[in-house]
Amino acid sequence: MTVIGYAPGAYDLFHVGHLNVLRHAAAHCDRLVAGVVSDEVVLLTKGRLPVIPLAERMEIVRSLRFVDDVHAETVPDKLDTWREVGFDVIFKGDDWRGTPKGERLERDFAGVGVEVRYFPYTVHTSSTVLRRALQAIEAGEPAARGIRSLTS
Numbered sequence: 001m002t003v004i005g006y007a008p009g010a011y012d013l014f015h016v017g018h019l020n021v022l023r024h025a026a027a028h029c030d031r032l033v034a035g036v037v038s039d040e041v042v043l044l045t046k047g048r049l050p051v052i053p054l055a056e057r058m059e060i061v062r063s064l065r066f067v068d069d070v071h072a073e074t075v076p077d078k079l080d081t082w083r084e085v086g087f088d089v090i091f092k093g094d095d096w097r098g099t100p101k102g103e104r105l106e107r108d109f110a111g112v113g114v115e116v117r118y119f120p121y122t123v124h125t126s127s128t129v130l131r132r133a134l135q136a137i138e139a140g141e142p143a144a145r146g147i148r149s150l151t152s
Contacts, residue, residue: 002030002031003029003030003031003088003089004029004030004031004032004033004085004086004087004088004089005025005026005028005029005030005031005032005033005087005088005089005090005091006032006033006034006035006071006081006082006085006087006089006090006091007021007022007025007032007033007034007035007090007091008034008035008036008037008073008078008081008090008092009021009034009035009036009037010036010037010042010046010050010057011034011036011037011057011060011061012042012050012051012052012057013051013052014052014057014060014061017093017121018061019064020119020120021091021093021119022034022061022064022066022067023066024091024119025091025117025119026066026067027066028089028091028117029088029089031068031069032066032067032068032069033067033068033069033070033071033085033087034061034062034064034067034069034070034071035070035071035072035073035081035085036054036057036058036061036070036071036072036073037073038054038072038073038074039053039054040074041073041074041075041076044076045076054072058070058072071084071085078090078105078108078109079108079109079112082109082112082114087114088113088114088115089114089115089116089117090105090109090114090115090116090117091117091118091119092105092116092117092118092119093118093119093120093121094118094119094120094121095121096118097118102116102118
């Protein structure tokens with residue numbers, strides 16, 4: 001039986017944390033589908049639009065050799081996405097483990113036989129940190145000189 005894995009994410013300002021999750025996910029399934037969350041769903045769930053538009057984020061993720069397919073995730077409910085894609089395991093960063101949203105994900109997917117598997121979250125980098133660094137650089141803040149090395 002082929003195990004289909006699904007790794008959803010905004011994948012905005014693509015960085016090593018994204019790469020790590022996708023690489024780990026590919027090693028734990030036969031076929032990996034990366035779900036790239038639409039601009040509208042990012043706005044709905046995170047309260048801000050991504051920096052990079054959906055089509056470009058999808059192209060970046062699609063170019064990775066260990067990603068077999070890319071799905072534009074246009075609905076906030078992961079069960080609706082499961083009905084569209086048909087995966088056996090969903091991969092998330094372990095920053096979701098033990099949180100209300102992670103527990104809801106586990107509960108929802110237990111009902112349809114989908115495994116939720118967590119991978120280590122890359123703490124030292126995130127799109128949020130990169131976004132703040134870019135904003136500081138654009139604002140010409142003196143502290144941005146120290147941050148600049150994070151984005152170079």
